Amino acid sequence: MAYLHTIWQQLPIFFWVLCVAVALVIGSFMNVLIYRLPLILKRQWKNECETFLAEIKDEPQLPQGRFDLAYPRSQCPHCHHKIPFWWNIPVLSFILLRGRCHNCRQAISWRYPIVELLSVAITILLFWRFSLSIQWLWACVFALALIAAACIDLKTLLLPDQLTLPLLWLGLLVNTHQLFVSTHQSLWGAAFGYSSLWVLYWCFKLLTKKEGMGYGDFKLFAAIGAWLGWSSLPIILLFSSAAGALVGIAVLAKQRKRQQLQLPFGPFLAASALVYLVFGEQIYHLYWMML
Incomplete structure (x- = not known):
């Protein structure tokens, strides 16, 4: 924390660029969490209890093989084409691709840039509230977890x-x-x-x-x-x-x-x-x- 405080005082522009970049990356990971965690849970429930099949029979085909928050690489939910890292840059890729998959040209959900930008906005707002402190770091953890939970609930109940x-x-x-x-x-x-x-x-x-x-x-x-x-x-x-x-x-x-x-x-x-x-x-x- 002392190191961050020194950067904030001596290189304020670099500090804010760093904060925005980290918040964007975290927002991008939250999109993976929002999309994959419900699927991971449903697959576990399907394997554990056959009675749950009645509730997920109308769901898209659940992923086969290893599927968690780290693997496989991000892919288009429509054509399942793996997304190269240069088309997976938070917000910027969405703008450059004009909101469409680079492979199949299907529309990309607006949830992705909204969550990423919201992560940046809440990080800056909490900095205004708590300044550079350990409270700010933990408040960001709490706030970003709330955003992820709200998005999952909104999408899947x-x-x-x-x-x-x-x-x-x-x-x-x-x-x-x-x-x-x-x-x-x-x-x-x-x-x-x-x-x-x-x-x-x-x-x-x-x-x-x-x-x-x-x-x-x-x-x-x-x-x-x-x-x-x-x-x-x-x-x-x-x-x-x-x-x-x-x-x-x-x-x-x-x-x-x-x-x-x-x-x-x-x-x-x-x-x-x-x-x-x-x-x-x-x-x-x-x-x-x-x-």
Whole structure:
């Protein structure tokens, strides 16, 4: 950290170029994580339990052979042509290719450059919030994990334990040094985060005979509580619920045919947590002044 501080003071332009480059690379890896982790999980579930085949029968052909976050090389999801490294540069390659695969000319999802640019934006915003400190580095880890979890939930309605549980334990460990909140706040935040949504889930299910959210939401909210403390949870839950309700109403209003709406809650929890991470102190004081 002292070395980075020296670079920041003596070579500020180089420091920011380095930060942007690292954030872009991390954003690019997050795109691999967002695309591959659900497929890895589905393949594991298929091998472990034949009953899951009914849920994935309409999915595209699952990859054969070794398939993890490191192997095989990135390839086009349409033609499966391996992407050379010069066409895999974050954001720049998307611009040069005009948003299309260099081999089959099929459109590349806008998710890729958006996630990469969002990684840069949140890194800079958190630097403004925490300056050059160990808090900034851990806040970036927390924020980028939230972005990855939100994108996976938005795409697949899944919040993998492989993301939420390590994030929960990491939040508890980080706050043993009281980087964001006290250890007491962190422990109770994890407990209240899980139990509060668990109670809401069962109340809703008993009243409506329907499931309003998944267990992955409980674990994500517990992880948020572990990082930001129990006192942040009422505000984050209020913001995420209000945002989810507004989006849900807007989506239902646009639907011509009345059908059951499946709206993931994870992205709203993640977005509210990111807002609180950056503007938490101001929001906290304003919230309690209004009560």
